[in-house]
Amino acid sequence: MPAPEKITNDPNAPVDPRVETLVNELIGRVADKWTLLVLEELEDHRTCRFTELSRRVPGISQKMLTQTLRQMERDGLVVRTVHPVVPPKVEYCLTDLGHSLGEAFCGVWVWAEANLEKVARARMAFDARG
Amino acid sequence: MPAPEKITNDPNAPVDPRVETLVNELIGRVADKWTLLVLEELEDHRTCRFTELSRRVPGISQKMLTQTLRQMERDGLVVRTVHPVVPPKVEYCLTDLGHSLGEAFCGVWVWAEANLEKVARARMAFDARG
DNA sequence: TCCTTATGCTCTCCAAAGGAAAGTAGGCAC
DNA sequence: GTGCCTACTTTCCTTTGGAGAGCATAAGGA
Secondary structure, three states: OOOOOOOOOOOOOOOOHHHHHHHHHHHHHHOOHHHHHHHHHHHHOOEEEHHHHHHHOOOOOHHHHHHHHHHHHHOOOEEEEEEOOOOOEEEEEEOHHHHHHHHHHHHHHHHHHHHHHHHHHHHHHHHHHO | OOOOOOOOOOOOOOOOHHHHHHHHHHHHHHOOHHHHHHHHHHHHOOEEEHHHHHHHOOOOOHHHHHHHHHHHHHOOOEEEEEEOOOOOEEEEEEOHHHHHHHHHHHHHHHHHHHHHHHHHHHHHHHHHHO
8 A cells, every 4th residue: 555645633734635625515515604504593492493494594595495404404414304294394403413513613603703893894994995 | 771782701692683693694704615715725825826726726716716805805804915016916815814714614624524424424325215 | 029928807608596486285274 | 165384396587606708918939
């Protein structure tokens, strides 16, 4: 074997480009506006129904909610439980994997809350410069 | 004053809905695929030229790179330095704010690297179920 | 002189993504 | 029957995004 990329803890270690591609794809998939907002709702209310989510996630359309939830289900982030009753009742709940992603994004929420003001000021300054 | 939302350290404290709206908007702005990828490149190579970025960020079009960089500049995440030479030379560099956002996203990159396999398996299982 | 090259955009055209609103299924209350 | 409830699905139309060509400028070569 010609030393095929060892797994190390060195953050500066070169990464297998194939892995980097996959990671980029996954980031692109998961760091989506709607995915993030749905993820946050499900973090707050461990389990949620469809209509509840569509009310809680500001501005999402039913189409995008369905699509986002399907993708999240496919990626193993949520479980979809159908209760065979009428009218239909479908519950969505985070998996452990989904919860871990929520925790990973926690830093971004904190950042956003902490830096709202700075961004607002930067925008005003930028817009003033024309 | 009718007690208008105190700033607390309690993570379960109710948040001013206006702040929540602003945070959601900022998240939507910042948690964009291209913004993330550009941010990562700039984290790795503290300062980068336009063409360099377009080569390094896989799959980005010039239009989106320009647009993404403008938005990031407006939000105070990068500084754009134009060197008045021919051919033109423009350098982009993270601000402290941009760097702090990069660190906030660090957890997501780590998560993606750590859970590539799990997501891949979840997808296969989902697709197999039809 | 004219042509090429290099860079950072900008513009145009077309395809894909996404929002709004209406439609669907199917049992239940009226 | 009529209408309601929920979780979608479908249709239509607007917006976003990608591909590729164009532009401005000056140095350097034929």
